[in-house]
Every structure is written in structure tokens, then in C-alpha cells.
Amino acid sequence: MSTDTLIKICGLSTPETLSAAIGAGATHVGLVHFEPSPRHVSIEDAAHLRAMVSGSVKVVLLTVNADVQTTGKAIELVKPDIIQFHGNETPEWIALVREKTKIEAWKALGVKDAETLAKSARYQGAVDRLLFDAPAKALPGGNGETFRWDVLKDFDHRIPWGLAGGLTPDNVAEAIRETGTELVDTSSGVESAAGVKDVDKMSAFCKAAIEA
Numbered sequence: 001m002s003t004d005t006l007i008k009i010c011g012l013s014t015p016e017t018l019s020a021a022i023g024a025g026a027t028h029v030g031l032v033h034f035e036p037s038p039r040h041v042s043i044e045d046a047a048h049l050r051a052m053v054s055g056s057v058k059v060v061l062l063t064v065n066a067d068v069q070t071t072g073k074a075i076e077l078v079k080p081d082i083i084q085f086h087g088n089e090t091p092e093w094i095a096l097v098r099e100k101t102k103i104e105a106w107k108a109l110g111v112k113d114a115e116t117l118a119k120s121a122r123y124q125g126a127v128d129r130l131l132f133d134a135p136a137k138a139l140p141g142g143n144g145e146t147f148r149w150d151v152l153k154d155f156d157h158r159i160p161w162g163l164a165g166g167l168t169p170d171n172v173a174e175a176i177r178e179t180g181t182e183l184v185d186t187s188s189g190v191e192s193a194a195g196v197k198d199v200d201k202m203s204a205f206c207k208a209a210i211e212a
């Protein structure tokens, strides 16, 4: 039984579901600032939600290919613990943002095959964590699709990492066992409809991850 798996519930957009995620055992809560997403929150709403979170739970603000000014402004106003980049942001660009803002930075990568993992080494020194997700579809993330977890198993990880992509209460324990990940991230798998978080599913997800 693993009691220390880190659990990120992403795409929270209401005070009620944010509280429920934290009550269920999420160690990280994600706020998506990307207008095309059904989970999009404005910077003002993100700042309001962020202010509700205290203690050891970390707030992750997510952006997609935002420019430097927008990114800096968002960090300044929301004051997240972590900024997650979910577009085509380069290691150099992220290193610059990290240097200027002194904030922890994560980069999500869509995993097609083992080559994606090999190429991820270029982020070493630029990011604090990689998030291995399914490849982009209609949206860059939050599509509820899994990818081949077996490619992660024998990879020589040099950067702290986490697993995302199609994780649900039913498959998260298997995902942890198969990949050995220390962090799981879910969004659609704990929703009743696109962008609508389900309190019971979030509880079931956290319970399954904690007991895996």
C-alpha cells in the first residue's frame, strides 16, 4: 500500500469542487487558463480559487503557449505554487520564465512512443517536473486518452516526472503499479461531463491511488 503517491486533480473551476478535491486527498490542484478548454478559468477566478488553498496542497496554474508578458502577469496575479506548460514551450523559454519568476515549472509532453521519452532529456535543468500525457488531440490535454504506459517502465528517468492521460478511479492503481510513477494527474476521468467535476469520482480516484 502506497500512502505517498502525489495526486493532482486538474481542471477545477468552482469553489465547491476545489474543496471536494482537497477533502478527497488531492496533493495538487490544477487550474486551466486556456480559453478553448471547457475547464478554462479567467485569471481573476483563478486568483480567487487560489486564495482558498492553504497548507500543504499545491496550486498548479496551467497555460498553453502564452507569451512571456501574459505568463508573468498570470503568475503575479494568481500566485500559484507551480506553473505547468502544456503547449510547445521550449526548454530555453521555460528556463527564462523560471529564472525571472523563481517559480516551480512543469512541462507536459504527449507521449507517442519511446522516442518522445528520449527527447524529453532536453528539458533537464529547465523544468522541475515532466508530466507524461497522451498526445494532443482536439485539446493539448484533458482529452481522457491513455497512452502506452509500458514505454515508461524501463526508461532511465533523469527528471522528476508524473503520469497523466485517461486516468480514472478504475485504472489508476494499475497505472501506478505498471509505471512506478510518484504522481498521478487526472481531469476527465473524474468528471460527469466535460468540465464538470464529480465529487464521488474524485473521492474514488484518490482512494484508489492512495491504496495502490
Ligand SMILES: O=C(O)c1ccccc1NCC(=O)[C@H](O)[C@H](O)COP(=O)(O)O
Pocket (backbone or CB within 6 Å): 010, 011, 030, 032, 034, 037, 038, 039, 062, 064, 086, 133, 139, 140, 141, 142, 143, 144, 145, 164, 165, 166, 167, 185, 186, 187, 188, 189
Ligand atoms: O484539461 C484541459 O482542458 C486542458 C486543456 C489544455 C491543456 C491542458 C489541459 N489539461 C491538462 C492536464 O493536466 C490534464 O489533467 C491532463 O492532460 C490529463 O487529462 P485527462 O486525460 O482528461 O485526465
